[in-house]
Amino acid sequence: MNPPLLKIENLKKYFVIKNGNSFVAANNKKVVKAIDDVSLEIFQGETLGLVGESGCGKSTLGKNILRLQEPTEGQVFFKDKDILKYNNRELRRLRKEMQIIYQDPFGSLNPRFTIGEIIGEMYEIHKTDREIDKLSEIKKMLELVGLDSEKYNSYPHELSGGQRQRVGIARALALNPDFVVADEPVSALDVSVQSQIINLLMDLKKDLGLTMLFIAHGLNVVRHISDRVGVMYLGRIVEISETDNIFDTPAHPYTAALLSTVPDVDVSLRKERIVFKGEVPSPANPPSGCHFRTRCPLATEKCQLEVPKMQEVRNGHYVSCHFPLGADQLLKDVVSNL
Amino acid sequence: MDKILEVKNLVTGYQGKNTFVKAVDGVSFDIDRGETVCIVGESGSGKSVTSMSIMRLIEYENGKIIDGDILFNGENIVEKNNYEMRKIRGSKISMIFQEPLTALNPVFTIGRQIVEAIRFHQSVKKKDAYKQAEELIQLVGISDPRTRLKQYPYELSGGMRQRVMIAIALASNPQLLIADEPTTALDVTIEAQILDLLRKLKKEKKMSIMLITHDIGVAAEMADKVIIMYAGKIMEVSSAEDFFENPIHPYSRGLLESVPKMTGERGVKLNSISGSIPSLSNVPSGCRFSPRCPFATEQCMNQEPVLENFKDRQVACWNIDNVLHDHVKNQKDTEVFQ
Numbered sequence: 112m113n114p115p116l117l118k119i120e121n122l123k124k125y126f127v128i129k130n131g132n133s134f135v136a137a138n139n140k141k142v143v144k145a146i147d148d149v150s151l152e153i154f155q156g157e158t159l160g161l162v163g164e165s166g167c168g169k170s171t172l173g174k175n176i177l178r179l180q181e182p183t184e185g186q187v188f189f190k191d192k193d194i195l196k197y198n199n200r201e202l203r204r205l206r207k208e209m210q211i212i213y214q215d216p217f218g219s220l221n222p223r224f225t226i227g228e229i230i231g232e233m234y235e236i237h238k239t240d241r242e243i244d245k246l247s248e249i250k251k252m253l254e255l256v257g258l259d260s261e262k263y264n265s266y267p268h269e270l271s272g273g274q275r276q277r278v279g280i281a282r283a284l285a286l287n288p289d290f291v292v293a294d295e296p297v298s299a300l301d302v303s304v305q306s307q308i309i310n311l312l313m314d315l316k317k318d319l320g321l322t323m324l325f326i327a328h329g330l331n332v333v334r335h336i337s338d339r340v341g342v343m344y345l346g347r348i349v350e351i352s353e354t355d356n357i358f359d360t361p362a363h364p365y366t367a368a369l370l371s372t373v374p375d376v377d378v379s380l381r382k383e384r385i386v387f388k389g390e391v392p393s394p395a396n397p398p399s400g401c402h403f404r405t406r407c408p409l410a411t412e413k414c415q416l417e418v419p420k421m422q423e424v425r426n427g428h429y430v431s432c433h434f435p436l437g438a439d440q441l442l443k444d445v446v447s448n449l
Numbered sequence: 450m451d452k453i454l455e456v457k458n459l460v461t462g463y464q465g466k467n468t469f470v471k472a473v474d475g476v477s478f479d480i481d482r483g484e485t486v487c488i489v490g491e492s493g494s495g496k497s498v499t500s501m502s503i504m505r506l507i508e509y510e511n512g513k514i515i516d517g518d519i520l521f522n523g524e525n526i527v528e529k530n531n532y533e534m535r536k537i538r539g540s541k542i543s544m545i546f547q548e549p550l551t552a553l554n555p556v557f558t559i560g561r562q563i564v565e566a567i568r569f570h571q572s573v574k575k576k577d578a579y580k581q582a583e584e585l586i587q588l589v590g591i592s593d594p595r596t597r598l599k600q601y602p603y604e605l606s607g608g609m610r611q612r613v614m615i616a617i618a619l620a621s622n623p624q625l626l627i628a629d630e631p632t633t634a635l636d637v638t639i640e641a642q643i644l645d646l647l648r649k650l651k652k653e654k655k656m657s658i659m660l661i662t663h664d665i666g667v668a669a670e671m672a673d674k675v676i677i678m679y680a681g682k683i684m685e686v687s688s689a690e691d692f693f694e695n696p697i698h699p700y701s702r703g704l705l706e707s708v709p710k711m712t713g714e715r716g717v718k719l720n721s722i723s724g725s726i727p728s729l730s731n732v733p734s735g736c737r738f739s740p741r742c743p744f745a746t747e748q749c750m751n752q753e754p755v756l757e758n759f760k761d762r763q764v765a766c767w768n769i770d771n772v773l774h775d776h777v778k779n780q781k782d783t784e785v786f787q
Contacts, residue, residue, distance in 0.1 A: 164636040271725040301491035302663065303741075306707030306721035313716065328636065331666075335709035335716065354715065372641035374666030375711045376693060387638045390606050 113155035115188075116290060116322045117176065122149045122185035124168075124175050128395060143395045145171045146182070147346035150421075153290075158316060158323040160337030160354070162330055162369075164391050168346040169326045173292040176324065177209050178202060189290070207237050210283040214295035216275035220267040226253070226278055227263040233285040252281040257311060273304035277311070284315065292324045297332060309336060330373045334358050342366045345394055345402040348421075352428035362424050362435040365403045367442035401433065408446045409434050452520075453625055453657050454480040454503070459517035461495075461502045470730050472498040472512070474681040477756070480625065480674075485651060485658040487668035487689075489704070490678035493726050496661045499678075500627045503659075504544055505534050521625070540570040543618035547630035549610035553602040559586075559613050560598030566620040585616040590646055608639035615646065622654065629661045644670055665708055669693055677701045680727055680737040687762035697764050699772055700738045736767065744768045744775070 124146040145168045153159045161169045174180045176187055178194065186193050194205060213219040220229055230249045250260040256277040267275055276296060283291055293312065297305040313336060316323060327333050333340060334354060341351040342363065350363040361367040368387055387406050392398055401419050404410040411433070419431045425438060436442060456478050462471040473495040480486045490496040501507040502514050505526060519526040521542065529537070546552040554562060563582040564575065573581070583594040589612040591597050602610055611631060618626055628647065632640035644667065651658055660671055668675055672689040677698065685698040696702050706720035724741040727733055733740050739749040748767050756765040766772065 164638060273725055301726060302665065302704060303491060303707055303722040304725060306709075306719040307723075309709065310718050310721055313718070330637070331709040331711050334711060335719070358711070369638065370711075372637045373711055374640075374644075374664065374670045376666055376669045376705055376708055387642065390608055390639060391636075 113157070115152040116155045116190065117153040118186075118188040118191075119152070119176065120150050120186040120188070122146055122172070122175060122187065123183045124171055124180065125183045141395050144346050144397070145394065146175060149185075149346075149348050151341060151348060151351060153322060153324060156320050156322055157338040158325050158336055160333035160340040161324060161326045161343060162328060162333050162340060163343035164328065166345075166391060166394060167343040168394075169343050170294055172343070173211070173294050173324060173326050177211055177292055179211070203237075207286045208288050209290045210286070210288040210292070212276075212279050212283045212291060212293045212296045214298055216272055216279055216299060217267075219279055220275060222267055225264050225266055226258075226270075229267075229278060230282050230285050233282060237286055248285075252285050255284070255315070256281045257307075271304075272300050273307060276300060276304075276308055280308075280311065280315070284319070284321075287319070288321075290322045290324075292326070294326045295328070296325075298327065298329065305332075312336065330370065331375075342369070345391065345397050347402060347431065349403065349432065350428075350430045352425075352430075356425065356428045360425075360436075360438045361442075362428060362430040362437075363403075363432045364407050364409050364434075364436065364442055367436060368408075371442075401431075408442070451482055452479045453482045453522060454659075455518075455520040456499070456503070457518045457520070459499065459502060459514065459519065461498050461507055461512055461514045461517075463512050465730065468730065469515070472681055472729055473502065475517070476678075476681075476683055477517075478676055478683065478686060480657050480659060482624075482657055483651070483655055484673045485660060485671055486674045486676060487660045487662060487672035488676045488678060489662055489665055489668050491663055491726055493680065493729055494678040495681040496678050497629055498681075500544065500629050500659065500661055503627065504538055504542060505529070506538075506544075536570075539566065539618075539623075540621040541623055542625045542627065543621075543623040544627040544629065545611070545614045545618050545631050547633050549607060549614050549634070550602060552614055553610060555602055558599055558601055559605070563598070563613070563617055563620060566617045570621040581620075582616075585619060586613070588619070588650070589613070589616045590642070591616075606639075607635050608642060611635065611639075611643055612646070615643075615650070619650065619654070623656060625657045625659065626651075627659045627661070630663065631660070632667065633663070640667075647671070665704055677704070680732055681729060682737055683756055683763075683765065684738065685762065685764050686756070691762060697759065697762070697769060697772060698738075698766050699742045699744050699768075702772070703741075736765075744771050 126143045126145055128141045128143060149172060163169045175182045182195060187195050197205060227249050230252055231245055234245050250263060253260045253262060258274060258277050297308050300308060309332060315321060325333065325336055337354050339352065340354050340357045341348050344365055350366050357366060358370065361370060389406050392405060398405045400416050401414040404414040413433050419433045421429050421431045423429050424435050436445060456476060459473055459476045460471055461473040462469055476499060488496045488499065498507065501510065503519055507514065514527055560579065560582055563585060564578040567573065567578045567581050582598060586594040586597055591609060591612055632643050635643065647658060662668055675687055675689050675692045676683055677685040677700065679700050685701045696705055703722035707722060709719060722741050727737065735751045736749040736754050739745040746768065754765045754767045756763045759769060
């Protein structure tokens, strides 16, 4: 396997919530652990998919890796350098190499700029070393993402959602970055357009050798595009492995149950779902021990007392659970045997 | 089986500055008693406008039904006046919406809103209505009804709010429940809970459900019958089993193929539909799907196909034979390839 391009160690991001009443003393503050001690590696040239329910911290993780938010604690190594120690000037230089594609193609483009200006801004801000022919460069980018170069003079409102998302991608790739965070890039798009963008991202990854953190809640999309997948729950990574392992032999009960809830288009598979009890607890007040224990059918007293450690159950397959499922075990069998 | 709802040649739209934009253009279908019909379409396909027309709520959104009949239990809804309509709406036909937060009134407690719905259609004492509300709220799977009824919408999670919406919709035992993207704003695990609930309620209450969704996976989970809409027209009507086994209309096929699957090969190029959804103020001539259709001929560009019976289903396409033939050919190709 390729060496890691990005390495995250014990990353934490805590948000302090004030009690609403500003007269309440400061010691009454509550802390939301949006990212609670996350460590992971992203290897050169791979796509790491990150899935989880809303509020699990997957977007926050993406932003903290890029330092669009400042992490509370931990280390982020990009090409073996700890980028959390970078000052503003170094950080700006780093931005050329790390970019982000946002979810909402309507909110992330400035309505007063033309498409050419939106992409061209990248070259201006990052004053690329040599004099480049900006115009032809921008047109090349537009063609790369499958847009007519005539669109150079259009404004965002003249484009459809899918076209706007292509502009967002062109902007992120304009400076030829090594690493891209794609934060729910297809969630806001219609199905027929969604597949176009998925195809585009896969092509670009292959052609440009991109390394990508692909954040999404659509499990089928993540399965299709990722080399490895991490599953998050309430600020922690509960399972991470190669995509086929995650989808074929999930070891964490949460992953197993999550997979069973996905509606699939195969009617013959109208399957018995493992429907969760309850909902995601509030991140401001997570359960003790294993965060998932309140909804887990296998939970015992141990889960309440001890935070499970990340352990390698199979080759390259890490899970943080006291009672991981075996390779040939199905959650519903384990549950019915209880 | 007898039909609870028959929609005949419905034309609904909005008056623009100069032109009348038809959001639904000649749509006909029917729903049997106890049947779940899923209307699937992308944005702008007219699926929500169809449901708003059936509820006659479209008038409150500046829309207008300009042609067609909607027969509910044999009575024509289109001819009803406001007063008569209020007796049907919420009592015989109920509706739940996509956004459970905006659909509930933030300044009233849950209990008050459910009681209001009950007392609107039945003359019962407040006390008895509260008792009914408690039963309803338990029916939709919310525990501790006493406390819940005293809470405000903001105190509940998205899934809970949707359950409350369903409770309100069920307050007067409707014969038809229209659910407009009921799970789109929810996480997959909560989506599974809500879909399970709808299935359970349908069986218990023996009602018909018209489910509007953009997610073909949800349709595969729920539907007895599938209706595919595109740019204000119905493209295909079929039983769910037939449809998911072998969709006929090129748009249906494209739609199914562009969704990444949960089983099978990953990372391959998705079969996507080229181009984007047309604007309703400027629909293509002939078949509306023709500019994006791989099978389009000259006839498709000029003449609009009608929804015609084909075996057990209805399809609006000029080239059914070609499409089916191509399917067979493709299968042979892959066999050879394997």
